[in-house]
Amino acid sequence: MNITKEQIDDLNAVVKVAVSKEDYQDKVEKILKDYRKQANIPGFRKGQVPMGLIKKQYGKAVLVDEVNKLLQDNLNKYLTEEKLDVLGNPLPKQQDDFDWDKDNLDFEFELGLAPSFDVNLKTKKAVTQYKIVADKKMIKEQVERIQKQYGxxxxxxxxxxxxxxxxxxxxxxxxxxxxxxxxxxxxxxxxxxxxxxxxxxxxxxxxxxxxxxxxxxxxxxxxxxxxxxxxxxxxxxxxxxxxxxxxxPAALDQELFDKLFGEGKVTSEKELKDKIKEDSEKQFEQQSDQKLLNDITEKLIDETKFELPSEFLRKWIQISGENPLTEDEAKEEFEKSEKGLRYQLIEGKIIQENELQVQFDELKDFAKGFIKSQMAQYGHMDPKEEELESVAARVMSNQDEVKRLSEQLMSQKLLDLYKEKANLKVKEVSYDDFIKEAYS
Incomplete structure (x- = not known):
């Protein structure tokens, strides 16, 4: 088997695969012999059907199947060895006069190549990083809510x-x-x-x-x-x-403080308000962080310019789904997904250039932190380490959960990177002002 690449331009290439009879003959012959052993054809005893009849009935289908397996395996191997960064999957070129009866078979595949580009985290215009503070009015309302709840x-x-x-x-x-x-x-x-x-x-x-x-x-x-x-x-x-x-309303006394936070952890009304302020601002930080991540994503997409192999991708979208699309449907689908694809490429570049990785131990610690915060929502404020370990082990045995947590942890790593290197301006606001500014 011989594989060569013809570069059309920076974003498109054609891979040519020459498959000779020697590449597939032994495998095809073996499968047909196995078919012969099992074939039940009227007029012949089992295992005694003439090979010519077996080839006539099954030969073409077996040949096509085995050659396609060879193509898939060797094409994937070639792309990996040549370190070709492709978008979508290779698309077989239409060959109207293709003849499966020939000993040597030639195939061509279109490739859409990932563009080469640079990402500058120091965007031209600074991105606002909101710092949400719990003001006196909010803390007072929260204290009253607690008193009412426990009254x-x-x-x-x-x-x-x-x-x-x-x-x-x-x-x-x-x-x-x-x-x-x-x-x-x-x-x-x-x-x-x-x-x-x-x-x-x-x-x-x-x-x-x-x-x-x-x-x-x-x-x-x-x-x-x-x-x-x-x-x-x-x-x-x-x-x-x-x-x-x-x-x-419940009295603001030690009994209430212990019920809320554990014995002796809060001992006065001032400490209660400080704790409410601290916990509220920690929750607000999650919202402001998500807003920051979204805004930086939008800014990077807007300012990082590169071309995509659009025609190839539209063609790939048209035929790769479960149900083939029309040209207009594929064009519409490409337009809807283009922004997401652009950010996937930008994010991948950032991760690669900054050597961001998710290690097993840190993923496990991240899972334990997530579990602890969920337990706190149900009033379990101080779980034991053995309890966290047990729940984390169950979570880490679920591949879907591992994937979800890995994505969350990588988002956190990207956020930390942006806070360190991106062009940001910090703005301190109340929660109400944040909602007005961020989502108006």
Whole structure:
């Protein structure tokens, strides 16, 4: 077998593969002999079918199959040995007059080659790196939320503006019949608030579902219906009160601090606020980091200029899928995927030039950190090392999880690199201002 490459231009090449009879004959003959041993053809005993008949019936299919296997194996080997950085897969060139009956077979494959380019992390225009701070207002609201969450319920005789009410929502036509607890301070409708305030256990009131709650998702929960049904629902419902409670805020004492953070880790209201500030800003950092990663990605795509073998890629997209596409469909698909492909090439270049790698030990430590943060969300603040090791071992035995965590860790390595080398300007903002600026 002889393989040669013809360079068309910087982004396109043709590989020519010459396959001789000696390359495939022994393998084809062996398979046909095995077929002969197993063949059941009327008029012949098993294993006694003439080889000429076997070749006539199966020879062409076996030949095509074996030659294709040879092509795939040797072409992949050639691309690796020649260190050719190809995009997509080699595409066989159409040969209308191809003759499988010839002893020597010649094939041609089109290649789309990855472009050569440089990546400059010092982009022309600086990218904003947001530092989100927890302000006094946010910390105060968080303290109040904690006090309310861990406070105790005190029964009341009539509804006040900050109470919690348990009762039944009903609407026969919409098949609504659901018991729920609602919080007065989460009701948006002033008319509903005025209707409820002063009511007692056993009273029934009529409420409109339109704009009832401050948050849209609360309506589906209160009425016991699917979110898609709750969206835009404009009907009157009857609410019959069964229970009225006032939530008395928890005292900011050592018992509460220990319950929140573990024994003795926080000992004063000031330390509580400091801890809330620290934890909040740590969570905010994840959001600002993701924003930074997205913005740098966009900037690098915009400023790193290179050509792609577009015609080859459109052709490859057209025929490589499960269902072949039309030329127009392939063109549209290429336009949708081009940006992602460009960043894959840019990211690969950055990873290679900066020798970024994911080692097993650091991936395991990364997994343990991820597990620990998830445990904390469910109140398990201080897991033992043996527990983390056990869960991490299970996670690392799942290849899909390993792939996902590896991608996350590589993103973190890229982010650290960008923070060190990219052209950044730091801007300190409150969380509300971050949302306005970053996502307006």
């Amino acid at each position: 105790k319920l005190v029964s009341k005789t009539e509804v006040g503006k900050t109470d919690e009410i348990t009762g039944f929502f009903t609407n026969e036509e919409e098949e609504i019949d659901h018991k729920a607890t609602i919080e007065m301070d989460k009701i948006k409708s002033k008319k509903a608030i005025d209707t409820l305030v002063g009511k007692k256990v056993g009273d029934s009131v009529t409420l409109s579902t339109k704009g009832l709650f401050k948050e849209d998702y609360l309506l589906s929960s209160a009425l016991g219906i699917a979110q898609d049904k709750a969206d835009g629902l404009k009907v009157n419902v009857t609410f019959t009160i069964e229970e009225i409670n006032e939530r008395e």
